[in-house]
Amino acid sequence: xxxxxxxxxxxxxxxxxxxxxxxxxxxxxxxxxxxxxxxxxxxxxxxxxxxxxxxx
Numbered sequence: 739x740x741x742x743x744x745x746x747x748x749x750x751x752x753x754x755x756x757x758x759x760x761x762x763x764x765x766x767x768x769x770x771x772x773x774x775x776x777x778x779x780x781x782x783x784x785x786x787x788x789x790x791x792x793x794x
Contacts, residue, residue, distance in 0.1 A: 747787035748777065754785045758793075768793070 749757070755765055765785075769776045774789040 748784035749787055749790070751783050751785070754790060757790065 751762070751765060755762060758765075760768075768774050769783065769785070774793060775786040777784045
């Protein structure tokens with residue numbers, strides 16, 4: 739899969755927490771500090787998959 743396609747993949751908070759094995763508070767800190775991009779859609783946060791891969 740190309741980086742262009744990954745750029746548009748968004749994951750829900752629960753999936754991200756399980757993937758990174760982190761708490762909800764840690765995920766919130768990553769979002770607030772700008773280390774990962776997020777979008778809030780109807781009360782749920784979605785996170786950019788490419789940012790998560792770059793974080794690792």
